[in-house]
Amino acid sequence: MNEPYPYPASPVMTRDQSHTLFAQTMGFVALTAALFAAGAYLGRDLGGGAAILFYLLSFAALFGMQFAARRSRELTIGLLALFGLFIGLGVAPTMSYYANQNPQALWQAGGATALFIVGFGAAGYATRRDLSVLARFAFWALIALIGFGIVLIFVRIPNGALIYSILGLVIFAAITMIDFQRLRRSRDIQSAPLMAASIFLDILNVFLFFLQIFTRGDDR
Template sequence: MYSGVAYQGSSTRDRTATLFGQTMGLVAMTAAFFAAGAYAGRHLSEGAVIVAWIAAFVALLIMNFVARRSSPAAVVLLAIFGVLMGVASAPTLYWYASTNPQILWQAGGATALFIGVFGSIGYLTRRDLSAVYRIAFFALIALLIFGIVLIFVRIPHGSLIYAILGLVVFAGLTMGDFQRLRRSRGLDSAPLLAASIFLDVLNVFWFFLRIFSGSRN
């Protein structure tokens, strides 16, 4: 009996480790396709960028439907999503790279540290973070509304406030996503988990970019 329990525990740990490796490998793949898209789209017009944003959103929606049916198809869609997000982000990244590339390095380093800390907390903690994740999700909706308000209403230090609040929200989302990664059992969930973690990384990067660029003004 004890050997059976030990075997089941070992099997669960091996499956979790395999899922972690696959998911993070897919995150790295998505980041590589993002970089390729950002390079290819660095001179695109504003209209093309908007189309890329919409297409990326559509690709993500389709991936949510096909992920459980076909993992290879989900991986392909994840790669397409990465390219489209890179294209959509290209003009902004190119502008920073041309004017002050040091800010990109600072934002990238801060993002790596942020994801490393809160990802580790989410992955290692035994406390159920589902409530934190739900609160962060609804806070994200409120943050989006606040961002729309900032477009039309000038608020002192509004951009900095928005970025700091965004980091707080994505601290919760990052912890929740990494806990989902540890608790998931099916290997077919890897593409969707990778998409969620990649979006965490990307949004955190944008928030730090906003903070560091604001500090130079």
């Protein structure tokens, strides 16, 4: 999800063009978040099977963006919108559960996520240090985290869910910085929809990690 974007390099952009790229990307992030929220609301009564289906559809839309980006900006934006809606529908049962059991945790997780993304995003955008080497480590750390999550399904580890969430936040702190540095260094204004999808995934994962941390007492 965080690989270099499939756009050819273009001449160095002016400061105004760079600001336009940032504004467009953040606008697409906001649009995706709004459609995610709409999907989460509309799908609040969905069952697990339907949620899995929408998860699959969301990632189909995400992968479709990689191919559409080479051909049509409008199609790429449309697929981004579908991705936001579908992933919201997929997460809807989880959001509904926590809204009923511990609504305060949703606000806590949302606030913590905003501070996290602003902090690490600003750090990544501002730093002059090349983070491409860190990207390789973050990728393999994410693979290891997924493996650890699978282990937790079958093996009970004391505070395993908390450890998983904290490790996830550490990894996504790095990934968030990397994505925002890519945003600053990008030389193609057409890359905004794909970068928005990547940043939105950072936000969503961080939110889910914080949600698990703030509700860990409910699982005891």
